[in-house]
Amino acid sequence: MAGSHRLPAKQAGPRGVYASFKPYSISSVGNYLSALASRASVARTRVSAFLETDRGRTTVRYVRYVVVAAILALLVWQLTSIGWASVLTSLPATPWFYVIFLMMYFLLPFFEVGIYRRLFRARVPALFRVLVRKRVLNNDIVGYSGEVYLYTWARKLKGVGDRIAFVTIKDNAIASSIASTLALVFLVLGFVLAGQVVLVDLVPDDSLIVVVVAVIAGVILAAVAIRFRRSIFSLSRRIVAALIATHFTRFVVMYALQVAQWWVVIPEAPLRVWATMLVVGTLTTRIPLLPARDLFAIGAILGISGLLDASQAAIAGMLMTRSALDKLVNVVLFATTSWYDRRTGSALAHPGGSEGVAGVD
Numbered sequence: 001m002a003g004s005h006r007l008p009a010k011q012a013g014p015r016g017v018y019a020s021f022k023p024y025s026i027s028s029v030g031n032y033l034s035a036l037a038s039r040a041s042v043a044r045t046r047v048s049a050f051l052e053t054d055r056g057r058t059t060v061r062y063v064r065y066v067v068v069a070a071i072l073a074l075l076v077w078q079l080t081s082i083g084w085a086s087v088l089t090s091l092p093a094t095p096w097f098y099v100i101f102l103m104m105y106f107l108l109p110f111f112e113v114g115i116y117r118r119l120f121r122a123r124v125p126a127l128f129r130v131l132v133r134k135r136v137l138n139n140d141i142v143g144y145s146g147e148v149y150l151y152t153w154a155r156k157l158k159g160v161g162d163r164i165a166f167v168t169i170k171d172n173a174i175a176s177s178i179a180s181t182l183a184l185v186f187l188v189l190g191f192v193l194a195g196q197v198v199l200v201d202l203v204p205d206d207s208l209i210v211v212v213v214a215v216i217a218g219v220i221l222a223a224v225a226i227r228f229r230r231s232i233f234s235l236s237r238r239i240v241a242a243l244i245a246t247h248f249t250r251f252v253v254m255y256a257l258q259v260a261q262w263w264v265v266i267p268e269a270p271l272r273v274w275a276t277m278l279v280v281g282t283l284t285t286r287i288p289l290l291p292a293r294d295l296f297a298i299g300a301i302l303g304i305s306g307l308l309d310a311s312q313a314a315i316a317g318m319l320m321t322r323s324a325l326d327k328l329v330n331v332v333l334f335a336t337t338s339w340y341d342r343r344t345g346s347a348l349a350h351p352g353g354s355e356g357v358a359g360v361d
Contacts, residue, residue, distance in 0.1 A: 091317045092265045100261040108135055111250045119168050120154055129337040136330040147173055167234035179247035196275035266314055277301050
């Protein structure tokens with residue numbers, strides 16, 4: 001009819017619109033993601049190549065110096081605001097604080113001795129000394145440098161070799177990471193749903209957001225681990241499941257010991273104080289590639305200490321004492337265990353009788 005306007009076929013109605021638009025959209029999104037992945041790969045290659053140069057290594061070193069200096073400056077400013085005299089007079093006096101510190105310090109080597117003793121069939125004393133040094137390297141040098149050190153030691157053991165040492169340490173590190181994420185999800189969910197995290201009060205309905213994000217993160221992590229378990233892990237599923245369960249238990253024990261250590265110093269403080277400090281401290285220490293993460297965690301906790309129903313000076317005293325003790329014990333144990341192994345030549349002591357690790361595919 002003259003004067004009438006007909007819509008093009010693809011616009012004749014909702015069905016036509018979606019019929020023509022949907023395939024085009026999926027294709028566009030796929031092409032976009034493919035191009036994005038390609039660009040990311042190119043960028044990653046260029047960054048890796050740059051970091052291999054002298055200039056790249058120098059840049060990374062100076063960036064680390066700047067970040068550490070900024071964190072230290074923040075801590076100095078926070079402690080000055082609280083009052084140095086108040087902090088120094090509020091250092092933990094109860095011996096239980098130091099007893100629990102030692103329990104927390106040796107918790108990781110203790111659990112990993114149980115793991116690697118079975119997988120590598122190494123003698124406990126030598127293995128324990130190596131794992132103590134591994135802990136020091138990961139905490140004070142750079143993340144996963146301890147795993148590299150453990151690999152250089154384990155590959156020389158009788159019946160182990162390069163491949164078994166690599167896949168065993170790799171699978172254990174991945175299992176520990178999965179357990180760490182799951183424990184953190186349960187930690188946040190438990191305290192938020194129980195109303196024990198002070199930060200929730202600052203944002204209306206924040207608990208719902210935290211719950212949704214935590215659940216999604218846990219589901220995605222579990223789905224990825226299940227979907228790619230054969231390409232990610234080399235050990236058998238039974239051993240991997242045991243590793244995840246062992247590390248999950250370790251994190252739960254660590255959380256309990258941390259709360260107990262704070263509680264013995266300020267027993268009158270409510271659980272909300274320790275729950276908030278634990279959540280904030282744990283989240284900040286999970287930030288990857290961040291130097292001096294322990295100091296950054298202290299700064300983050302001190303930053304919210306004004307919201308807590310406890311003495312800021314006492315909290316600062318506990319955190320600074322724990323950090324100083326950790327550095328001191330790291331230096332002493334790394335030096336003494338290294339000296340002992342060099343003097344006795346017992347680092348590679350091995351009972352023999354094994355030609356591999358059970359459960360390696």
